[in-house]
Amino acid sequence: DVRPSMVVVTDVNEDRLKRAEELFPVAEAKADGIDLRFVNTGNMEDPVAGLREITGGTGFDDVFCYAPVAAVVEQSSGVLGRDGCLNFFAGPTDTQFSAKMNFYDVHYNSTHVMGTTGGNTADMIESLELTAAKRINPAVMVTHVGGLDSVADTTLNLPKIPGGKKLIYTHLDMPLTALEDFRAKAAEDERFAGLADILDANMGLWCPEAEEYLLSNFVKD
Known part of the structure; x- marks a missing residue:
């Protein structure tokens, strides 16, 4: 495998960073030869300078x-190293969305930008193979679970619903229902208590045991 020597995860929300560190422990990354760091740029007076300092001043090869x-x-552009690639993964809805980019670096340092979203059939097959081999765990992306009756409302209000993937x-x-709300929902429907117990034993992640419980207790004959 080709692995990065360093991965720096940034956010301005401390709770999200702590949750990310729970799911991706620094010690496990270190065992694979990766220096994994979680940085709250909201606490930095100068995020660009602070992030570049982490790299010894050289900047990053890839910025997502x-x-x-x-x-x-603009911060992403500012922390690129020589021949660095800025991957703009977040698709804006504003057709006039724009931001500054350092074109001195484009010309003299060969920095470049690309935009990606989703994947093709080959990417999906590869992701399934990696999941089957337990190389990746897509459960970290699932934040909500619902039934067929929730699809219409979820689709219409998707931009307003926080979190990650919605599993139907x-x-x-x-x-x-958000996974983190299962315990509270048990006051209205005791079946959610069983789901909450299963998730508590699995770092709060959706899992095969939770799915089996769901299918056994929520499917009507």
Whole structure:
């Protein structure tokens, strides 16, 4: 495998950073030869200078920007190293969205930018193979679960619903529910207590045990 020597994960929300560190422990990354760091740029007086300092001043080979925010895009441009690639993954809805980019670096340092979203069939096959081999765990992306009856409302309001992927089970009825809300939902429906117990034992992640419980208790005959 070709692995990076360093990965720096940034955010301005400390809770999100702590959750990310729980899911991707620094010690495990270190065992694979990766220097993994979680940095709150909101605490930095000069995020660009602070991030470049982490690299010894050379900048990063690859920068992934996951937020369509001009300031974040400009910071991403500012921390690129020589021949660095800025991957703008966050698709903006504003057709006039724009941000500054250092074109001195484009010309003299060969920095470049690209935009990606989703993947093709080959990418999907590869992701399934990696999942089957337990090289990746897509469960970290799932933040909500619901039934077929929740699809219409979820689709219409998707931009307003926070979190990650919404997992829908088409053969049962269940309101779209955030995994972190299962315990509270148990006050209305005791079946959610069982789901909450399973997730508590699995770092809060959706898992095969939770799916089996869901199919056994939420599917009507």
